[in-house]
Amino acid sequence: MKKLRLLIPIVTFLFVCIFFYRGLFSDPRDIKNxxxxxxxxxxxxxxxMTPDLKRTESELMGKVTLVNVWGTWCITCRVELPFLTQLxxxxxxxxxxxxxxxxxxxAFGPVDVNKTRLEVRQMLGQLGDPFLYNVYDEKRDLSLDLxxxxxxxxxxxxxxxxxxWHRRGDINVRLWQEELKPLFEKLKAE
Amino acid sequence: MKILLSLIISLVITASSAASPKDKYPFETIEEQRLFNQLTKALRCPKCQNQNIADSNAGVAVDLKNKTYQLVKEGKSEQYVIDFMVQRYGNFVTYQPPINSVTVWLWLIPLLIAFMLGFIVYKRSQSAHQSASQTDIEQEMLEKAKAILKQGK
Known part of the structure; x- marks a missing residue:
């Protein structure tokens, strides 16, 4: 009984150690989508690019598709565009x-779509265009739903x-090799 | 001096009016305004670590504020807005965690510790009481023995 009592603080201490050790290496920003x-x-x-054309989610069916949410104002998007083009x-x-x-x-006022189109054309012409088409999420409702x-x-x-599968941040060679490629091959074979 | 004072006053006035959220999100009734303020304080910005959406200026927080404003204007209830956000952003978006098999320990562990401590304190006081009554008996026996000894003399 005396020995058992001695064990209680030791075991408690061990659990606290494990708890804090895990906390030391866990990423608090890694929140599941x-x-x-x-x-x-x-x-x-x-x-x-062609505003008369209405796109819906049904067009995503039938083939494995990577949906990339981006903007010309986003710097990391610039970094991943060439690799996506390669894919x-x-x-x-x-x-x-x-x-x-x-x-x-x-929030500063209405955005000029024509200016956006011009910027998109410039950026995609410069860094590569990986997109089959782009959906314009004007009110950002789709982004919110996602x-x-x-x-x-x-x-x-x-x-x-x-x-x-979901990724927050850029898609790069390492991520492709380790995670995305095996999954992509598997889904394609389904 | 007067100029300085008026300058400071005008600065304070413009600063306070610029910081007021009323201008950006106008409401017709006080209830809606109150609900909006309550919700933007209760919802957590998914991009920031510990800021509510009222406090944050991150892009996503602005979007969530706009959506909250729209839903409140549509006359939706508090629970509806919270459910709407949790549906899209997960439990991270609310400060009130749901009770499930993992989070239930947040409530259970303190209770368990309190019970354990109570039990230990109870046990200790009982054994202390016992030893106290024991010394009483010893004292009594000693008195008795003394009395008998006196008689014998």
Whole structure:
């Protein structure tokens, strides 16, 4: 009994140690996206370049698609554009862009879409254009439905239109090799 | 001096009016205004570590504020707005965690510790009481013994 009593503080101390040790290496910003394992949210938005064209979520079905949420104002998006272009060319990946304006910029007043189009053309011409088309999320409702916290963010959508993978930040070679490629191959074979 | 004073006063006035959220999110009724203020303080910015959306100027916080404003204007209830946000941004977006198999320990562990401490204190006081009554008995026996000894003399 005496020995057992001695064990209690030792075991407690060990548990506290494990708790704090785990906390030391856990990333508090690594919050699971709530849209994961759900159907891609419904939307009906204009194409960024040809506004008469209405795009919906049904167009994402049938082929594994990478949905990339981005904006010309976003610096990390610049970094990942060349690699995404490479994915499109080499892996024949279908990449659809969701373009959204920076909320802080938009708060200053209406955004000029023509200016945005010009900027997009310039940026894609300079760094490569990975997109099959871009959806213009004018009121940012789709971004909100997707649970976007910034740009860039990417979602991998399977053939049934379900979100199976999410990435906050850029897509790069290492991430592709380690995570995305195996998943992409698997989903393609399904 | 007077010029300086008026300058300071005008600065304070413009600063306070610029910081007021009323201008950006106008409401017709006080109830809606109160609900909006309450919600923007109760919802947490998903991009920032510990700021509510009323306090944060991150892009996503601005969007969440706009959405909250829109929903409150539509006459939606507090719970509806919170559910709407949790549906899209997960439990991180609210400061009130739901009770499930993982989070239930947040409430259970303090209770368990309190019970354990109470139990230990109770046990200790009992054993102390026991030893106290024991010395009483010893004292009594000693008195008795003394009395008997006196008689014997």
């Amino acid at each position: 709530a849209s994961l394992d759900r159907e891609f949210p419904a939307f009906a938005l204009a194409d960024l 499109k060319q080499q892996e024949n990946m279908r990449i659809v862009g969701v373009y959204y304006d920076n909320a802080v910029d938009a 649970g976007i916290t910034g740009a860039p963010e990417s979602f991998l959508v399977n053939k049934q239109g379900k979100i199976v």
